[in-house]
Amino acid sequence: MSELLERLSMLVEVGKINKVTPYPPEMKDMDGASEITQQALERGIDPQIILNDGLMPGMSRIGEKFARGEAFIPNMLISAKAMNAAMDHLKPFFDGGEMPSKGTLIIGTVKGDLHDIGKNLVKMIMEGDGWSVIDLGTDVGGDKFVKSVNEHKEAIIGISALLTTTMLNMEEVITKLRENNSSTKIFVGGAAVSKSFSEKIGADGYFRDPYSFAQSFN
Amino acid sequence: MSKVYYQRDKNFEPDFEQFLRVLRRDIPHRPTLFEFAMNDRILGKLSGEKNENKSSRLAPFRRLIKAFTNAGYDYTTISAWRTNTLDFPKGNMAEKESRSLNAGSMITDWESFEKYPWPDARAGDYELYNDLGKLLPDGMKLIASGNGGLLENVIDLAGFENISLMYMLDETLTTNIFNFVGERLLKFYEIVASIDTVGACIVNDDWGFKNQTMFPPEMLRRWVFPWHKKIVEVIHRAGKPAILHSCGQVKDVMKDVIVDMKYDGKHSFEDLIIPVEEAYDLWGKRIAIIGGIDMDFLARMPVKDIQRRSLAMLRKQLSRGGYLLGSGNSIPDYIPDENYFAMISAVKNI
Known part of the structure; x- marks a missing residue:
């Protein structure tokens, strides 16, 4: 076997x-x-x-x-x-x-940014690791994240941005999510994002690649 | 006519030979600048003409050339999208501050490949490059670039994730797509490089992400690099230098760029990947290093830090040359104008 x-x-x-x-x-x-x-x-x-x-x-x-x-x-x-x-x-x-699931990840590329390859990789690796992934797509604002997290209360959130200009929109999304559900864990990633930036905007974590993100839950 | 916000020197005379010296990795007689593209606001401030005049075929270029001259460049860079020479029709692509590499794909299988309206690379208005000679000040040449490169156009036509799977699952279709794009780009460069007003060519093709190349190096060596080698050959055959503009982490293929493709210069550097100072130390003896003042640095740092770094880079090249001062990529509108002026004014202070 x-x-x-x-x-x-x-x-x-x-x-x-x-x-x-x-x-x-x-x-x-x-x-x-x-x-x-x-x-x-x-x-x-x-x-x-x-x-x-x-x-x-x-x-x-x-x-x-x-x-x-x-x-x-x-x-x-x-x-x-x-x-x-x-x-x-x-x-x-x-x-x-339905496949058995370790949990639910709500994922999206932040407002203003249409890059989706990094987000899609995270989705693939997390699904491969046994998670259910709700993909909100690209150019996602705070309201859409809030609506989704209200429908999936136990979910965690992943926000992606490629550019130094669009990553600034992550803070607005996090603020909106905190106002609505302070216990939701929010993780950020993407080419321009760093650990210090994630701390500055109040995210719960930053991962430089999808594998280390998945492993952090195992 | 409105105010001109910056001039390198009222008596500045472009001298394309200075640019050629750098591409030969010699020391120029005076510090030399490079920029691939600038936003419309800065072109307005440099030229003193707020809006582009579109009253005639040549009119929009008058402002562009004036902006490059006042800023102190020895050439004007001119992309194929401005000259309407070679453009691969794309599907609908939504654009915000960025766009997806998966959007707008028109070729996903053999049927769509055969239906695709392949452009004729010979059909464009190449006479325009000649006619622009009438607008160029003495000593200035044009630097011509394509409307995207080989890999960029293939990704636009097929979609990143589609082509990622296609090259593994249908090698023949992959080869055909690369060949159809490659043949047309090769013809474009063969024509523009032979035009007298064109002094050099930029081959613009992004290959990397932050951590690595988008595709394994062996894939690039099979489908992408042979076409680049041919393109550089036709540019060199016309007696002109060839510059590679390629963003992202490309260290694993830099030997291919220098030894096999034989590019004369490399443009596009990012601090998160390799700061230009390190790139100059690492590769500068074998290929001219162009630009490299990081975009994020230019966007966020105070003017005095930008001046200090730009000046330090100019001083660094004084002993062995082979460097052109400029941004890591281009001057988009989120770069504060005063920061850009701080960078280019370093040539006055050395």
Whole structure:
């Protein structure tokens, strides 16, 4: 069993989606994450174990490599695609087709900023680590964050900004959120953001990469 | 006509040879400036003409050239978006203070690739570059740049996340998209570099994020860099220097830029990635280092700190040259005007 799950982890890490996808070239015509997940289910392995011990470690390893500069964004994207292909087999086994969740993250790029790649990476890594992610998209103001947190009281919030000009809008969002729900944990990130800036605007934390953000909850 | 807010020197005479000396990594006879692009407000203050005159084909450029001359540049930079020479049609992209690299993609598969209205790189008004010679003061040349670079245009056409997956899952389509864009950019540079009024070319193509290149170096070496090498070759064949403007962390591919592509100058530096002072020490003996006074520094620091850093950078290059003073990227409207003037006025104080 562990050999199959270890293989599944490796397939997610390298981004081998299924048998017909040509990437990685050295694994051409070999089974991918989709087929191996199906095989694991046929052998009677618990879907929760497949998720926890097969898929999530693979996604975690590619996130860790990315944090160390040993992997690139395309590697993360293809790994997420492999994980999603595997999840399609698992979803029917969970209540209502919903995956079990560690918690809910509400995420969005701050008002004025339309950059979404960093935000999407955080979403991928957090989902891969077992979180439910509500993606509010880009150019998100305080009111939209407040509305979402009122609908998901236990959620934590992640705000992203790429530019030195738009990161200033984060403070306004945090002020609005604090006025409405002071207990909500708010985290910030993005190319221009720093730890000192996050402290200055009253955020609960800053993470320089998605992997360290996910790991901080484990 | 309104007030001119800044002039390098009333008797300033542009001398493109000073710029060429720097690109050869020599010491210029006087400190030399560089700017890729400036916001409209600052162009108004430098030229003394608040608004662009659009009454004729050449009229808007009169103000631009006047602004560059008064500021003390030996050239005027001119992008293809101003000359209507080569533009790849894009899908709808919402723009605020930024825009998404995933927005507006028009090529997502073979069908959309085949339907895409590929522009004819030869169809533009290249005669305009010649005609602009009538407006240039003696000693000044144009520096021509494209309307985005190879990777930038491919990302705009396909979307960042789409192309990220596409190069792994459909190499043939990826190769076709890069080739179709590359052939057109190559033709653009071949034409503009051959025009007498154009003294140099900027190849503008962002490759990096804060921590690393957007794509693995081996992907860039397969699809992006061979076209840059060809573009530099056609610019050099015309006897002109080629400058790479590329933002983000590119240290892992700087050897490719210098040794393989053979760029003469590198523009765009950020303090969070590598301060220009360090870049000059690290690469300055092999490639001219251009600009680099960090954008955030320019936007936030007091005038005296900007003057001090700009002056220090000019002093640093006195012994071996190969440096042009300017911003890390460009002068957008959030840079206070007095901060920009503080930077360029360093040439008066050395």
